[in-house]
Amino acid sequence: MFYKSFYFVAFILLTLVILPIFGIISKIEFNNFDLYNFIESNYNIQIIYISFFQALLSASICCLIAIPFSIIFYRNKNLKIIKLIISLCGYSFVIPSILIVHSVIGIYGTNGFINNIFNFYEILNFKSLFGLKAIVFAHILLNAPFATRILFQNLNTIPKKYIEIANSLNLKLLSFLIKIELPILKQNLFSTFAIIFILCFLSFAIVMTLGGGPSTSNIEVAIYQAALFELNFNKAIILSFIQMLICLILLLLGFYKLKGSNYFDIQNDFYKYPFNDYKILKYFDCIMIIIYSVFFFSPIIYILYKFINIIDFNEILLKEYFINAFLNSFIISLFTGLLVTISGLFLSILIFNMREKIYSQQILFILSSIIIVVSPIIISLGYFILLGELRYINSIIIIILIIINCLLLIPFSILILFTRIKNIYLNFDDSKKTFNLNEINFIRIIFPLIKNNLLFIYSLSVCISFGDFTIISFFNNDSFQTLPILLYKLIISYKFNEASFVAGFMLMFTLFVYLLFDNITYKEIPDKRI
Template identity: 30%
Template sequence: MNAWRIPGSIAALLIITLLCTTLAALFISAPLPSLSKVLSDPYLHHLLVFSFKQATLSALLATLMAIPVARALHRRHFFGKTLLLRLSSMTLILPVLVAVFGLLTVYGHEGWIASLCRAMNIPYRLSPYGLSGILLAHVFFNLPLATRLLLQAFQSIPSEQWQLADQLGMRGWYLFRFLQWPWLKRQLIPAFALIFMLCFTSFAIVLTLGGGPQATTLELAIFQALTFDYDPGKAALLALIQLLCCVLLVLVTYWLTPQRSHSISYRTRWQPKVEGKVALIIDSFALLFFSLLLLPPLIAVVSAGINSHTLDALKEPALWQAVWLSLRIAVLAGVFSTCVTLMLVWTSREYRLRQQTLAAISIEGSALAILALPSIVLATGAFLLLNSTVGLPRSPMFLVIVVNTLMALPYATKLLESPMRDLASQYARLCLSLDIRGWQRLRHIELPALRHPLLQAFAFSALMSLGDFGVIALFGSQDFQTLPFYLYQQIGAYRSQQAAVTALLLLAICFLFFMLIETLADPHADS
């Protein structure tokens, strides 16, 4: 077996083994319901239809809106651009309770916009609950993600192609069609598929903003089967249906995605020249819309967190113990997730260089398959598996880190696979001629060139773990409290002012952490 096959094969085997064993633990723990009875259930049909409907609409809105926003961010320089990009990167890892609090403060029936409309005698009809509320929250969370992914596609265009287009006088529609679109469409379908699966498996947003049984998804039905009905067999069967749906989507995505390699210069960047008032108006409107969607909910969290109880809340020892535990879990999960992702994309890249596309898809698909299983299913399955075999550990920290590592892999893979593939296309012949292989190639060629994507993948993974509530909801206790769990306890005890302070602190930690990583990754970032 060639050495380059080993890292990705080991990582993929571990991932699939963990997924299969945890799912099997749910099947074994309880008798399965009748498959025909479940499949003929009208309520299940409603769940599937609504899950596909809200996920499709959310993914379409996020990806289509992201095209003009990413294009504007790529070709415009303005004060606060770096800050806006860093804030947008945080929405993916914001704790859902914090973000929903901000969205309701702005868009709720008693929110800022409703109050402004009443003052102007304008009827306010937007409901933050039901399908409209779910779509609003999903676009808030996923538009920045789609923007970052498409912005990466714009930034991947080689400087030589920009220079040639400038010499030919290409502008406007022709520049977009012949230069930008071939690069953009490589990322567009994967971005849509990733956001679709995120929305299809969305749990906390649908739980808080669904507004009733008419707006219930398959993910929420799995949660209800585990908690209210305590029927692990039904939950496993529903999770298997969800897994099949997502795997089918992954296969369709790889079939539709163009798999072309291009030479990329990571050392130089070409700033495209933009002329004309129409382009300026379009870019200004796109950036204004993006800012108005992103900033007000974050401002609402900040304004609510600064109150008369702020200093007293910050003096609580339990708060800082939760902060320390959260940071430890986040850093370890970020390191593990980045290392496992690097193993996967390294082996996948080698398969693609040898035209073994099916093997490459299998390696990459092992990471995306994690999106099909909710974190609560993974955590519950792992709990049942350990309880029936070696016994539960004294501290759930290791289990929380493992599940958070797995849940971050799809995002880290999306951030690393395209840069790794394009870098191989550029340097493969040179490395072959110089006989640079294995660890030496990774150390001297790839790691320096992939510094920014690697640190970005680490930041996303760590911050997702920092804001996670799904796993800690099962294992949290008075002796094991992360910051999201501490916030949940405050909300449950109706300590709203202290909870607002905790939410603000969590937001501030996420922002400072990500800003530090972004600065280390790109110390010459333009402001």
């Protein structure tokens, strides 16, 4: 029955994606000299170069860091502390980027915690934290743990028989690394690089706050400034097409040879690692795990520390601007989570049921995934233009923010659910036909098998939309703001005490929601029911 909904679903998705594009096109007054003037501008070329260079550098360093640490975690995966570390590594995918900005300034800035102790700015002759180094540093803090979790999951796909063969051949540590672990890591290494490159390439809050000026601006920030402040929509659309082209190329190259299971699904087969008896290796791993945890989770530690040490919570907690910002963020994240979860389930089932109509299936998959390569800035700008004066009505703003967040998060929900749905349907298709079950009754029966995946999608969507800074930057006004916008305003106003409270509150809310469901969905042993 679901396949009959194909045209309706395709129409809805196409409309939601095309509407903002029409909004932008309506403001374009393009002539033959615009492209020439764009190319002739050294500043525009510099923006493209900086965007590419910082994303390339950030993604490369993240992957280089993730390789050795994923191996270390894999060697010690039976330890309970590794489970928590891997969960926190996944949290880096959803942590609000504005929190990273706040913690980088607080820990590593000129008046930061570390510089106050070691005075390394004077020793290294650093004048300021801001600039390219701050952008790359923040991206590493944000994305290296996520890369580590992805590669850790790759290593978890090593079959048990490989370990048994390695033991029978009496392979040494270096031989085991070269012949077994590195080939497995290589399978998805470029896919991991591509994902992180795109995330850094589309970075907005980090670049806008830590960039330090126009010289380190990226395409995302340049589009925002061209459209909202310069009202130069021709420049904005040229930059957006360049951005989409680069992201599309990386996406296609990165996922062409994608192997392995779900990025967000951790599975452990319990068997003894061949070299766990090496005491030197144990001590080395222990030291490296401590260094990794202290460095990469320093933003979480810092924000919680500052939050706990705030003397008067009520002074900020009961202020009207904080309550209103929290309620707006909560409502947006709550409904976004529900809609993304339901839409992801419906679309995954619909895409699978279209398997006999391959072209229709591909069209639906492309429509639901194309948003990955479209900048959130472009989608937000399009709706901002279309709404006109309606963009100042708070209820309309909330609805639009929910719609845009859903568009951006639905591809991830399909990524998480589709393989699971496909395996369940293929395994239980005979039973479904035998008992003549319709789709609704069948979903009720298989719900226990997909419940954890749905809960994880819900938590992922809630955390990401709760901490969104990019989309809301177009729609905030004097009467409407969310917690990320409030935090940004407090940071640039140097109200660090209030900023620490808002950052701590955001961290505790998103961390609780994420860890609650991530620990539920963390699989010690693969599900044998499918």
